[in-house]
Amino acid sequence: MTALAPVSAAARPRVSYRPGRVMRRFLADRVGVTALVVVLILVVIALVSRFWTPVDPTAQELLDRLEGPSSAHWLGTDNVGRDILSRLMRATWTALTSCALAVGLAVAVGVPLGLLAGYAEGFLDGLLGRISDVLMSLPPLLFAVAIVGALGPSLTNAMIAIGVLLMPRFFRLTRISTREVKNEDFVEAARASGTTTMRILGRHVLPNIASPLLIQISFGAAVAIVSESGLSFLGLGAQAPTASWGSMVKEGFDRLAENSWSMYPPAIMIVVTVLVLSLLGDGLRDAVGRQTGGRR
Amino acid sequence: MLRFVATRLLTVVPLLLLLTLVVFGLVQIAPGDPAAIIAGPEASPEAVEQIRADLGLDRPVWEQYLSYIGNAVQGDLGTSYTTNEPVTEVIGRALPRTVTIAVFAMLLAVAISLPLGVLAALRRNRLTDRLVTGAAVVALAVPPFVLAALLVNYLALGGLQLFPPTGYEPLSEGFDEWFRFAVLPAIAIATISLAELTRQARGSLIDAMEEDYVRTARAKGLGRWWIVGKHAAKNAAVPYVTVLGLNVGRVVGAAVIVEAIFNIQGFGQLGVDAVLSRDLPTMQGVVLVSGVIVLLVNLAVDISYGYFNPRVRAG
Amino acid sequence: MTGPVSTAANTPPTALTTGRETVLEVADLGVDIHVDRDWVGIVDGVDLTVRAGETVGLVGESGSGKTVTSLAVMQLLPPNSRVRGSVRLGGRELISLSEGELNRIRGVEMGMIFQEPRRSLNPAFTVGDQVAESVRRHRGADRSKAWDRAVELFELVGIPDARRRASAYPHEFSGGMCQRVMLAMALACEPSLLIADEPTTALDVTVQRQVLSLIGEVQQRLGIGVLLITHDLGVVAEVCDRAAVMYAGRIVEQAPVMELFDAPQHPYTAGLLHAMPDHVRHVERMGVIPGRVPPPHDFPAGCRFHPRCPFAQEPTCTEGEIPLRDVTPGHTARCARLGDLELEDAFYG
């Protein structure tokens, strides 16, 4: 007797689908857990800043501007005498909300379209795919600048721009993952037993693309933070008096010669946030195992 | 192979068309009246009307689009609203600055990422690997503008004053001169790509080393370096080159901020200025040209797949 | 394509099995792999010999450790593993050799072919290049000589239009053709031992026949020893001179094929034989072995097969080490109740 199918296919572990193990592996990854903790701390800081900051972040002591750290102002004061620590906390809120909204927009548009294109294939798929190719071919920041330029500088518009920027990522990922899942035997099995398309999408396709999506959200959030701070640095993002890391870096940079200090706290916040978001993404990716669709 | 290249070339055409559509659409959503901008703040309504007619802005949108494409194909991207020069000329002036710096940055990134990535992959999970990957992760998190600010503060100003903090000299002024001006912006632009490419080089080499054919090569008694240099490298090159292509866009994007900091009147700066001053033709041109560059780079990447991976040649 | 003609069919096999020198001698081989902070014993106490011109089958279910054993012989185990025991190739101990020394042995004195021929060939280089490469590295031949040798090898393994096909890429070949290329590659330096790890599992029956016949043919011509790993007793029955049955990291029975099929001594071997579809015997039901193969970290004490064994007795089968015992010369089995079992019909539930 012979069996042409590779027997070891059954023996090969399919790590990517073991929810319990994914969790365990993630928790065993010290870097990933630390990153998650830092992200949570950032979220807490952002939430707290809505109710409490050491000093009113908008209160200005005009004559005590550009001071170094002191007991009254732990991180010193900025160009118009505001408490940098308090502004930094408030800016955390700005960063995280705008990041969440940008990523949310990208997901809200990219994922359904990706599902549609991946499941339907054909002309629609080709068209959407091409559009995303074109969007991906535009240099990200320049494209964001152009969108903001078209819409007018504001944090909302910056978020829209970043959302548009991130959309193709989510679209592509969803499309590829959907394609792959769609051709899986278990989807065929579901169809064979008369399950409706909507139910297949909801019960089989979505849960199975959830982990690559989560990973991509983590990386997308990092991209959003970088882009938002970049746009704010250029003056195209958050507008006064909203505190934003990018504009705080810009303020500090403009005062480099007078006070070389005030640039660093927001810069460090950006770097740390981006760092932990990408470490989180790395951790999730490692925990989930080698992913399909993540690589081209 | 020839046929493969030809088909690849053809696939770019619809992308280019879509690109022009995106670029043109971008301008359509922009509020404000271009004619009023050209006319200047103190112009009369008639003057504005006259300009509108001269520019053909009173024609239907699709007509404007068709004539835009028609002209673009002939290398005419319109006339800058602010300088009244042909956009191609404005871009032609700014582009070489960015391109030389970007190429420098990419060379830097490749030259450093390859050895580092290979080293890390071969010393996987050992100290060298951890140092390299750790540094790459951190570098990946430093936005170019932060890095640029640090470089300016410490290397150009401060006590060291090793390099000029602003400006650009073309290569025609001599390599030394160009290098002095280009090195800091190039580092600022290159770092993220460098980090990503290092990770990619490491990752794809590790992946390749786990493939069955590497086991075959080992079973043939081939030496480790031979296997890495021949069998793994050519296969690992595909994802690496892909990421390299994707980073071209990122580098041009990073130029937007870095050029502002270094006051280089390059492509990015041109784009930002055009956006800020609503110089729509220039803005269109910048987005279009950058898109075309990235598309062409990706085309080159695609074609390179044909070399690295004979399977795709079959189509 | 060369037909599945078996030219060697008339050669008396006895001349091959006896009297020839031992090519491979594996003694008390053990492999541990480091998984999740723990060393897990995957394979242990494996003894195997392969003589020149002989085909030895290594058969067992998935996960029983066949591949790990073969990789240990080739010294190709992943870095997170350690090997115990002895592997002697042509009398030379391999376990202690350096990587450089091994590289002068692998591909020269022993060659290996794998289960998935397509994945085992480098997609980025022509097949000719991949074969010629071996020749160049080990024989120091120049480019064109090596290429000629590759073409010659392709002719040997029955690739039609060899000179032209040598400059094709693996993806332009069918699975069977790829396996021929692999074989050519393994034979490039005329090794004394060929290890084939499920070489036909991914192939069609007709192609399987061709490849197996080819291996036999080449073996006859070159007089090499073959270690053939398979999970298919049919293949063992067709081509092997002797066979070893592996279960849960151990060899449970080893015998000349005739004896193994006629008089299996270990219940597991008997179970496997009964589970082979047989149109005469299986009109109603097929033989079954209850349960499943345990994963390496769960290997039970005593006889590793005892939880599935209809004859298992406490404590005879559940405690202590059960040694491999001789049944007849050349036939050994690892069963605590060796000899007092009636194995026929035991597996028809």
Add this chain to the structure above:
Amino acid sequence: GGGGSDESPAAGAVDDSAVLRAGWTVGPTSLDPHMATAEVVWFRFGMTSIYDRLFTVNAAGEVEGMLVDSWEYTEDGLQLTMTLREDVTFRDGTPLDASAVKLSLDRARTQQSPVVKARMAAVTAVEVPAPYEVRLTLDGPTPAVPYILAENSGFILHPDLVTSGDPATETNGSGAYSVESFTPGESLVLVRDRTDYWDPEAAKIARIEHRAVPDFQAFSNALAAGQIDIGQFQPNNVASIEGRRGLQAVPVPQGISSDLLFNRAVAPMDDLRVRQAINLAIDREAITQALYPGSEPKYQYYREGLQGHDPSLGPIGRDVERAKALLAEAGHPNGVDLGEMLVSTATTAGLLDVVLEQLAEVGIRADAVTVDALQIFPRWAEGRSAALLQFSSTGLEPGAGASTSWGPQLNPAGTTPEFDRILAAAADNRLSQEERNAGYQELNRFLREQAWSSPITWINYPWVMTERLQGFSAEMDYATTLGPYDFRYLSMQADS
């Protein structure tokens, strides 16, 4: 006559072959002075070195002849006759005479252009009664025309350039310099290529390179690193750069101020009490001290020492209580939303934050919208925004300045009959200097009473330059009105 001052900080041997590198935040996009979109940008970016004007304005804000030797108005104030110097020639020897002047002026007032044509609207005809005499017919007895002809409108181009050249890319003027290279929006390199310039005091520098450095920090980096020799600085940053590598700072009280302009046409800005409340909310002293050190708080519309200043108008102090009371009186006891407040990208860093916060403290809220400096006026003119935070310049002549500052571009609400009456009464060339001054003072009081805007600070710009530069001072031509932008009398000290 030249306004060059010899009170330079350090006098020494002049280096006749010196190179001067000047940095500006914006560069002009063409070489055509008449096509300027923002007069000052063209003016300061080397245009004064290439072309000569009919008039110039000294540091006291008074107009003086430059190419014009003498000038007079007719009795009814409707004609201005100018007699030209006879010793001025172009490079090719062509005399700069009345016909050349007519050609340039006619081009300036008739050619469709962003700014200049509108500025020349008062001139309805140009005649040449004699070879060196030009007569302008005016549409009213305005005193502004000589001032206007001291700026871009008064640059005289070579007749050939006007008739057959392209002034956007070529230059041909009577100045001592011509263009070596020009990159629109970026740089302009001028070289001195004639020794027969009519004013021997001028043109002591062999080569002038103007460069645009838009980013503020890049600008100060460039100065600190010695990549540029002179630049206008932001007041609050000068401390950092002073004394570095042989740099000196010269404060110049230019006629430029930061103001919060109101659109009286939209609610709630149509209510005087709201406008007054805003004025009372702003703490000018603190803002000036913090963001504009060395500058003066601005309480009225004309600067001390210039026409129209009224010493009787005292400071406007910050008074949160009264501001709130006024708001309550106006029907906004819980504060008021102004709506959109436009801010130019060129506004001093931090000013917006401070203004918003100070307004917020009395309960006035506004949505700041940042707009590019070049587009902010069209946007403002649309009339939908409530306020505009912007630099404004007084202009060379109070009357002309007033009609621009409160003209449709900068004042979407328009003027009132009362305003027009006061302005028309003051801006009359038949009046004496003192009479006009009194008229402008009345205008000044009117604006402040009606709170048409909230003035904030008169900016004293520090100019930072290499110590080798001589002849730069607050007493240069234009210095206190437009800014010290006429570089003709600067010189560089030879290295010792």
Add this chain to the structure above:
Amino acid sequence: MADTTSATGSAPALTVTGLRKSFPAQRNLLGRVTRTVDAVRGVDFEVRAGETLALVGESGAGKSTVGRLVLRLIDPDAGEVGVLGRDITQLAGRELRAMRGRATMIFQDPYKSLDPRSQIRHSLAEPLIAQGRWGRRGRVERLGELLERVGLAPHYLDRFPYEMSGGQLQRVAVARALATDPELVVCDEPVAALDMSIRSHVINLLRDLQRERNLAYLFVSHDLSLVRVIADRIAVMRRGEIVECRPTAELFADPQHSYTRELLSAIPAAHPRNRTFRAAPAA
């Protein structure tokens, strides 16, 4: 030349006539198909109730495609597929869904055919929900019964696929295929991915169930020795066509088509005595 008549006289569960299907193999730039693979090129056969028809042939012969066409998981280019008396190619919507309760499928690799993220309970309930014939409570009961029938304890309902062995999973897959009391089951290499000791479990189960419920099997397989044991009739496929379709014993005794002969001669012997490729070793 295919013999489509069946040995037994019972009613046909499946009648296939003139079935054709081609797939796009190459597209040009505009997405238009420039080359096609004819996977199935005019196939006729029939399977009667209680009968097993095996479909054998080399890889790529089109066996799976036929299986998928029969259940209309893909649409045929031409031909009729009569399933339980109705032409499935003409059904749509509700009717098609109902038909999928009566004709079901078992796939090759149970690790792939069961959603790795769903508990067995959910995978098993899916066909019941789709058919909507069992209430919530009835479903729960039925799931237990189904598992029991394939020889698994009810606590397996809460397991995830990765917690189970291949053989257990394939039994779950069998349970799923039988959940809606079908009359026809298409088995696409149901044991090819299983270890030999497990394989016989599943085969025995399938045979028991067939006898119990008079099921019709369309049994796709590579494995000729297995097919010889379980099939009533065998259809040999080659390049999209059935070259020979005969009762099992007849086919093995007297293969007509050269390809069938080639196929049969390639089956490895069950005992070294009967070797055909190489000489038998000494006893």
